[in-house]
Amino acid sequence: MNGLLILGKSGQLAQALARQAPEATVWGRAEADLSDPHPVAARIRALRPTAIINASAYTAVDKAETDAAAAAMLNATVPGLLARAAAELGIPFLHVSTDYVFDGSGEAARTEDAPTAPLGVYGRTKLDGEGQVAAAGGQWAVMRTSWVFSPDGANFVKTMLRLGAERDRLNVVADQIGGPTEAGRIAAALLEMARQMRDDPQKGGLYHFAGAPDISWASFAREIFAQAGLACQVRDIPASDYPTPARRPANSRLDCTRIARDFGITRPDWRDDLGLVLKHLGYTT
Ligand SMILES: NC(=O)C1=CN([C@@H]2O[C@H](COP(=O)(O)OP(=O)(O)OC[C@H]3O[C@@H](n4cnc5c(N)ncnc54)[C@H](OP(=O)(O)O)[C@@H]3O)[C@@H](O)[C@H]2O)C=CC1
Ligand SMILES: Cc1cn([C@H]2C[C@H](O)[C@@H](COP(=O)(O)OP(=O)(O)O[C@H]3O[C@@H](C)C(=O)[C@@H](O)[C@H]3O)O2)c(=O)[nH]c1=O
Numbered sequence: 001m002n003g004l005l006i007l008g009k010s011g012q013l014a015q016a017l018a019r020q021a022p023e024a025t026v027w028g029r030a031e032a033d034l035s036d037p038h039p040v041a042a043r044i045r046a047l048r049p050t051a052i053i054n055a056s057a058y059t060a061v062d063k064a065e066t067d068a069a070a071a072a073m074l075n076a077t078v079p080g081l082l083a084r085a086a087a088e089l090g091i092p093f094l095h096v097s098t099d100y101v102f103d104g105s106g107e108a109a110r111t112e113d114a115p116t117a118p119l120g121v122y123g124r125t126k127l128d129g130e131g132q133v134a135a136a137g138g139q140w141a142v143m144r145t146s147w148v149f150s151p152d153g154a155n156f157v158k159t160m161l162r163l164g165a166e167r168d169r170l171n172v173v174a175d176q177i178g179g180p181t182e183a184g185r186i187a188a189a190l191l192e193m194a195r196q197m198r199d200d201p202q203k204g205g206l207y208h209f210a211g212a213p214d215i216s217w218a219s220f221a222r223e224i225f226a227q228a229g230l231a232c233q234v235r236d237i238p239a240s241d242y243p244t245p246a247r248r249p250a251n252s253r254l255d256c257t258r259i260a261r262d263f264g265i266t267r268p269d270w271r272d273d274l275g276l277v278l279k280h281l282g283y284t285t
């Protein structure tokens with residue numbers, strides 16, 4: 001897509017976006033330090049992009065509990081400023097949010113209209129960011145996704161590959177259920193949305209998009225070890241046996257009907273995507 005600007009260069013999603021949109025301008029911390037976002041907004045107005053995808057964020061869920069100001073800056077203030085810059089330029093602004101805006105009660109998959117109630121600072125700041133983007137006055141889309149993995153950066157798959165090689169047994173939380181989502185699938189979906197939004201100024205809004213089928217972290221770990229050929233036994237444990245500074249939702253299931261209806265984008269099977277990521281990382285089984 002010509003004239004596309006992507007923010008968050010060193011992250012999982014931005015790297016996937018950059019691979020699929022080689023013509024795009026991609027800014028990271030070196031080009032645009034978002035802890036001081038006002039000069040960045042000015043430079044965006046000077047660049048005059050034709051669309052913006054924001055893949056930058058504060059994603060350290062536990063660290064955010066004691067670093068709330070930095071999380072709020074990246075997850076709420078920055079998306080608001082970027083969305084307002086996009087609105088002034090009259091271009092689509094696409095942003096990414098999370099299943100952690102929900103409290104995870106119940107068993108049903110949540111639609112975009114389901115009530116939000118984040119359990120921690122990360123989720124609260126992401127929810128605030130959603131609101132700021134929607135209120136900026138331009139054409140916008142927010143995609144809530146979950147459990148992102150890729151060959152790049154830090155994610156659960158890479159953590160499991162490291163631990164699975166070191167240990168023959170691992171305790172993993174089995175009472176949190178969600179949809180693992182490969183970063184390249186998110187990138188492809190966002191680029192498709194951006195194209196459709198540029199063609200139709202009426203398009204946009206809040207959308208859920210996650211890989212299928214929904215699964216527990218423990219079963220996800222088992223599938224990672226099976227596909228990677230690592231002999232590591234996974235023992236199911238309740239989240240109460242794995243204390244963390246931030247609580248995570250027990251039910252992260254996202255209903256992805258709306259994005260299929262409006263954009264023709266359907267849930268990818270993460271088991272196939274996991275195989276491709278493992279191959280990329282040098283696992284051959
Ligand atoms: N990861 C996941 O499991 C999920 C992620 N999401 C959302 O998807 C989006 C993409 O996530 P993902 O790619 O995984 O995130 P990453 O943590 O991999 O990437 C985030 C990027 O933001 C950059 N960034 C952070 N602070 C600054 C700053 N002050 N100035 C400039 N850049 C900064 C980071 O740079 P640096 O490396 O230099 O810190 C990094 O490149 C985010 O909105 C996230 O909330 C939603 C659901 C699940
Ligand atoms: C390493 C490890 C984790 N766990 C648990 C802790 C937690 O409940 C679950 C996942 O741990 P992580 O720290 O990888 O997950 P976390 O960082 O919470 O992942 C989240 O990141 C943010 C950015 C999102 O937006 C979410 O969608 C989600 O992907 O696995 C174990 O049970 N055993 C282990 O050995």
Ligand SMILES: [Mg+2]
Pocket residue numbers: 059060061
């Ligand atoms: Mg983490």
